[in-house]
Amino acid sequence: xxxxxxxxxxxxxxRVEVQALRGVDLLVESGDFVAIMGASGSGxxxxxxIIGCLDVPxxxxxxxxxxxxAGLDDDQxxxxxxxxxxxxxxxxxxxxxxxxxxxxxMPLIYAGAQNRRxxxxxxxxxxxxxxxxxxxxxxxxxxxxxxxxxxxxxxxNPAILLADEPTGNLDSASSVEIMKLLxxxxxxxxxxxxxxxxxxxxxxxxxxxxxxxxxxIVTDExxxx
Amino acid sequence: xxxxxxxxxxxxxxxxxxxxSSLTMLGILIGVxxxxxxxxxxxxxxxxxxxxxxxxxxxxxxxxxxNARGAGGVSQGFGTSxxxxxADVDAxxxxxxxxxIVAAIPIAQSGGQITFANQNYFAPTTGTxxxxxxxxxxxxxxxxxxxxxxxxxxxxxxxxxxTVVTNLFGTTDPVGQTxxxxxxxxxxxxxxxxxxxxxxxxxxxxxxxxxxAVWAYLSGGRGKNISxxxxxASSANTVAQAETELTTILLQRHQISDPTQADFQLQxxxxxxxxxxxxxxxxxxxxxxxxxxxLVVGGIGIMNIMLVTVTERTREIGIRKAxxxxxxxxxxxxxxxxxxxxxxxxxxxxALGTALAVEAPHIPAxxxxxxxxxxxxxxxxxxxxGVSVGIGLFFGIYxxxxxxxxxxxxxxxxx
Ligand SMILES: Nc1ncnc2c1ncn2[C@@H]1O[C@H](COP(=O)(O)OP(=O)(O)O)[C@@H](O)[C@H]1O
Ligand SMILES: [Mg+2]
Numbered sequence: 172x173x174x175x176x177x178x179x180x181x182x183x184x185x186r187v188e189v190q191a192l193r194g195v196d197l198l199v200e201s202g203d204f205v206a207i208m209g210a211s212g213s214g215x216x217x218x219x220x221i222i223g224c225l226d227v228p229x230x231x232x233x234x235x236x237x238x239x240x241a242g243l244d245d246d247q248x249x250x251x252x253x254x255x256x257x258x259x260x261x262x263x264x265x266x267x268x269x270x271x272x273x274x275x276x277m278p279l280i281y282a283g284a285q286n287r288r289x290x291x292x293x294x295x296x297x298x299x300x301x302x303x304x305x306x307x308x309x310x311x312x313x314x315x316x317x318x319x320x321x322x323x324x325x326x327x328n329p330a331i332l333l334a335d336e337p338t339g340n341l342d343s344a345s346s347v348e349i350m351k352l353l354x355x356x357x358x359x360x361x362x363x364x365x366x367x368x369x370x371x372x373x374x375x376x377x378x379x380x381x382x383x384x385x386x387x388i389v390t391d392e393x394x395x396x
Numbered sequence: 397x398x399x400x401x402x403x404x405x406x407x408x409x410x411x412x413x414x415x416x417s418s419l420t421m422l423g424i425l426i427g428v429x430x431x432x433x434x435x436x437x438x439x440x441x442x443x444x445x446x447x448x449x450x451x452x453x454x455x456x457x458x459x460x461x462x463n464a465r466g467a468g469g470v471s472q473g474f475g476t477s478x479x480x481x482x483a484d485v486d487a488x489x490x491x492x493x494x495x496x497i498v499a500a501i502p503i504a505q506s507g508g509q510i511t512f513a514n515q516n517y518f519a520p521t522t523g524t525x526x527x528x529x530x531x532x533x534x535x536x537x538x539x540x541x542x543x544x545x546x547x548x549x550x551x552x553x554x555x556x557x558x559t560v561v562t563n564l565f566g567t568t569d570p571v572g573q574t575x576x577x578x579x580x581x582x583x584x585x586x587x588x589x590x591x592x593x594x595x596x597x598x599x600x601x602x603x604x605x606x607x608x609a610v611w612a613y614l615s616g617g618r619g620k621n622i623s624x625x626x627x628x629a630s631s632a633n634t635v636a637q638a639e640t641e642l643t644t645i646l647l648q649r650h651q652i653s654d655p656t657q658a659d660f661q662l663q664x665x666x667x668x669x670x671x672x673x674x675x676x677x678x679x680x681x682x683x684x685x686x687x688x689x690x691l692v693v694g695g696i697g698i699m700n701i702m703l704v705t706v707t708e709r710t711r712e713i714g715i716r717k718a719x720x721x722x723x724x725x726x727x728x729x730x731x732x733x734x735x736x737x738x739x740x741x742x743x744x745x746x747a748l749g750t751a752l753a754v755e756a757p758h759i760p761a762x763x764x765x766x767x768x769x770x771x772x773x774x775x776x777x778x779x780x781x782g783v784s785v786g787i788g789l790f791f792g793i794y795x796x797x798x799x800x801x802x803x804x805x806x807x808x809x810x811x
Contacts, residue, residue, distance in 0.1 A: 225718060225804045246722045253720020264715045264808070268412055280401050281720040323719065 173199040173222055173331070173363070178231035179386075180217050191217040193386040194231065201330065204357040204364045206374035209383035215367045216335055218383065222365060223256050223333045224248045236330075253282050257324025259334035263316040265308040271295060271319040272304040278327045294322040298352060314345030321352060331363045332356065338373055350376040399732070406733035409705065410740075420701045421741035423694030424787065428745025428780045429752065430687035436753040436770035438680030444768035445672045451591045451599045452665055453533040455635050457642060459625040462661045479650065479659040480622040482607075485525070487645055488627060494641035496634040499527040500627040504607050506614040508577045510564060517563045521554070521577055521603045523610025529588075531628040534599075539571040539586030542606050550608040554582045557602035558590040577603065580613045635664050684776075688783075694741065695787040702734050702795035713799050714807025727800040734792025735785050742784025746777050 180192040191214045199205055209215050220226040221233060224240055225248075233240045235255065243251070252258075257278075265274045276291040284290070295301050298318040308316055317337060324332055334353065338346035354376050356362050366377055374380050375394075382390040410417040461479040480502070488500040504523035509516065522528075526544050529536065542553050554575065561570050570584045582605060591599040611620050629638035639662050646660055647653070706713070713726055753770040756762050 220805055223718075225808075246724075249717060249720050249722045252718060258718050260808075264711075264718075266712050266715055268408060277716070278719045280398065281716075281722070281725055283398075327720075 172201055172234075172236055173197070173365070174234040175221070175228075176232045176234075178218075178221060178228040178233060180214075180221065180226070181229045191386055192221075192228070195383075195386070195388055197381065197388065199363060199365060201363050202357070202361040204354070204366070204376075204378040206366045206368055206377035206380045207383060208367075208369060208371075208374055208380060210369070213383040214386040215369075215383055217386075219333055219335050219365065219367055222331075223258060224251050249281075253278055254327060255329050255331060257321075257327070257329045257332045259317065259320050259324050259332065259337045261336040261339040263308070263313070263320045263340070265316055265319060265323075267308055270305050270307055271300060271311065271315075271322075274308070274319060275323045275326050278323060282327055284327070291322075291326055294326040295319065297325065298322045312345070313341050314348055317341060317345070317349050318352065321349070321356075325356070325362075329362075331365070333365050335367045336369070337366070338368065338370070346373065399728075402729045402732040403736065405729055406736040409709075409733055410736065413705075416701060417737060420697050420737055421744065423697035424691065424738045424741030424784050425694075425745040425748060427687065427691035427694040428742045428784050429749035430690050431684055431780050431783075432746055432749025432772060432776060433752050433770065434683035434687045435680055435776045436749070436772045437768075438676065438683045439771040439773050439776075440768040441679060442673065442676030443771050445676055446669065448599065449665060449669050449672060451533065452668075453531055453626070453628060455629040455632050455638075456531060456665050457627045457629060457635065457639055458663045459627065459642060459646070460661045460663065461623075462659055478621050480625055482620065482622065484646060484649055485622070485625055487649055488625070488642065489527075493645055494638065496630050496638040496641055498628045498630050499531050500625055501525050501527045501531050502607055502622045503624045503626060504610050504615070504621055505623050506578075506610050506616075508603065508614065510560070510575055510577050510603065512564045512570075512573060512575045515564050515566075517560060519557075519560050519601050519603050521605055521610060521614060523605055523607035523614070525607060528604060531626050534591070535589040537587050537589040538569075539584070541586055547606040547608055550612050551606060552580065552582045552609050552613065553585045554603050554605045555586040555588060556584060556604075557588050557598075557600040559598060559600040560603055561587055577605075578614055582609075635666060639664060691783065691787060694784075695738070695791040698734055698738055698788055699791035699795060701737070702730060702792055703798070705733070706730060706795050706799040709799075710802060710807050710810040713802050714804050714810065717802070717804035718808060723800045725800075726802075727796045730796035730799050731789060731792045734796065735788035738788030738791075739781070739785045742781050745784065746780055749780075750777070 175195055175197040178192055178195045179190065182189040182191055195218060207215050207218065217226070221228055224235070227241060235251065240248070240251070266277065272291050272295060275294050276287050279287040279290060292301060292304060295304050298321050300315060300318050300322060303311060303315055311319065332353070337353070338349055341349065350373060353364055353366065357364050368374050377394070379391070379393045381388055459480065482502060485500050485502045488494060488497060491497065501524045506521045506523065508519065508521045510519055525547055526542065528534070529541050536555070539555070541555055542551065546553050554577070556570060564570070564575065565573070570587060573584050574581050575584060576582070588600070588602070615621060627638065627642060629635045642662060643655065643658070647655060647658060650659055652658055716726060750772050753772045757769040
């Protein structure tokens with residue numbers, strides 16, 4: 172469960188201060204599928220980074236499964252990211268010159284987990300990419316890379332998946348494919364998904380749509396199932 | 397992150413930038429090879445010096461005249477006065493007070509222009525007695541050594557070292573020939589077997605004659621001078637007792653009660669060895685330190701390339717952090733990469749340095765000179781490898797820590 176209370180984030184660049192978030196309250200229950208929309212620069216990625224424990228709020232509080240994240244140090248945040256959160260990025264962010272299988276294995280290595288190979292293979296299989304396990308990122312199409320990235324996000328079995336414009340670099344066919352995969356993960360495995368997009372038809376895959384404007388939530392609607 | 401994974405990543409990174417990795421390794425490689433080779437050269441010199449000193453004879457003790465007596469304790473150094481006599485040698489050889497001494501011989505040195513037919517050669521002529529081969533550990537290769545009768549009767553006979561024979565006789569058999577030393581005729585009656593060793597103070601560049609003949613024909617009117625007495629102790633363990641016995645006999649004979657006023661000085665082979673070794677060790681250290689500087693330069697090269705690598709892979713570091721890499725995971729990864737670079741460079745440097753040291757004596761220019769063959773020592777190899785890995789660690793810490801402290805978001809935004 173994700174709970175944000177009056178979360179603000181201010182970036183300071185020299186003398187200029189940019190208020191990326193200005194007091195965001197947000198509650199995301201387990202198993203929900205939320206799309207965050209908004210214009211470029213409205214603070215979507217900033218919000219996502221805070222939810223994903225990649226960054227900490229300037230003010231306000233963030234509870235992840237009841238723990239206040241503000242009090243954690245860098246290594247503790249890394250452990251939370253490893254265990255509780257899976258990231259999917261717009262630019263895939265697979266590690267170059269490393270096979271899909273090894274990329275998927277990576278979070279397990281940092282977790283010090285056992286049976287890494289079989290688990291990584293299973294994750295690849297669940298996204299339909301088992302036959303490309305030995306391929307390096309450059310040998311995969313955009314859609315395949317994003318599926319490998321989703322497998323990597325899933326491999327530690329995290330409760331939350333965070334996807335920042337996951338279809339931003341994909342053609343429409345691959346985009347639909349990826350969105351169907353995410354919906355399926357939400358529906359069948361009850362994973363909480365927070366998705367960032369600025370496309371209506373992509374957001375339409377979610378159960379709930381939150382809209383940001385200038386660092387504030389302006390609308391928050393649950394779609395009729 | 398486990399070490400195996402860190403090694404895998406390190407090798408993948410190095411292979412991805414082969415040229416760059418090779419050039420970086422080259423810095424360490426040259427440094428380590430230089431250390432190995434120069435230390436081997438130092439060791440070789442030390443081994444050679446040791447061999448030469450060993451070849452002075454087994455367990456020998458040298459007695460030199462000194463000027464301590466009456467001069468207010470100011471010594472004027474070895475051999476400047478003439479306080480040693482044949483009677484001293486006889487007293488030592490009577491072996492009534494010195495059970496630990498096997499034999500003692502007098503030495504009278506005389507410089508000399510030596511000629512045979514139309515050949516000229518310069519070698520010192522040593523006047524001594526019949527125990528010379530035993531005390532100084534010489535073997536006779538041909539002919540014989542001179543006898544007590546030759547000494548008593550001042551016979552003009554000489555025994556030659558192999559270097560002298562080579563230079564003076566070429567292929568002619570020297571035994572039975574007559575040579576001239578300072579225009580005095582001497583008959584060659586024997587040749588010493590070569591002791592080996594080369595360079596300064598070679599033990600094969602000797603001409604040995606009865607001391608009485610040297611006094612009579614070559615001393616130029618300086619009388620019955622003895623420049624040193626060489627005594628041989630019965631074993632390495634009895635050298636110290638033998639020295640005490642020698643001191644007692646000579647103090648008694650010279651009627652000196654205060655040992656600090658002695659008119660002679662003792663020096664054992666061990667003393668000379670110790671001195672030579674401390675010089676050789678200093679030489680080796682200096683050579684090693686000079687080579688060590690190039691290792692430091694190699695280390696700076698590693699630091700430089702690791703900083704480049706960290707910058708290039710900033711995004712990768714961001715990804716790794718996003719999926720759960722902790723500070724020490726990233727630190728370990730880059731430290732190991734730096735250590736693999738330097739360790740590989742070090743291993744190759746050891747191979748190169750050792751190969752050069754082993755091959756050096758086969759290079760004609762070196763083989764024909766008196767340059768001592770380098771001796772590679774195992775500790776220097778282990779040390780060099782350890783140091784090269786350590787250099788990777790030391791010079792890798794800064795770049796690795798820089799990588800490990802990157803903020804995940806900023807790293808992910810990096811292009
Ligand atoms: N690291 C940063 N340093 C300074 N300003 C930033 C940084 N990250 C984001 N911003 C600023 O914060 C605002 C929100 O950015 P972001 O969350 O990336 O928006 P979005 O993802 O909705 O396009 C923008 O004005 C952006 O310029
Ligand atoms: Mg964004």
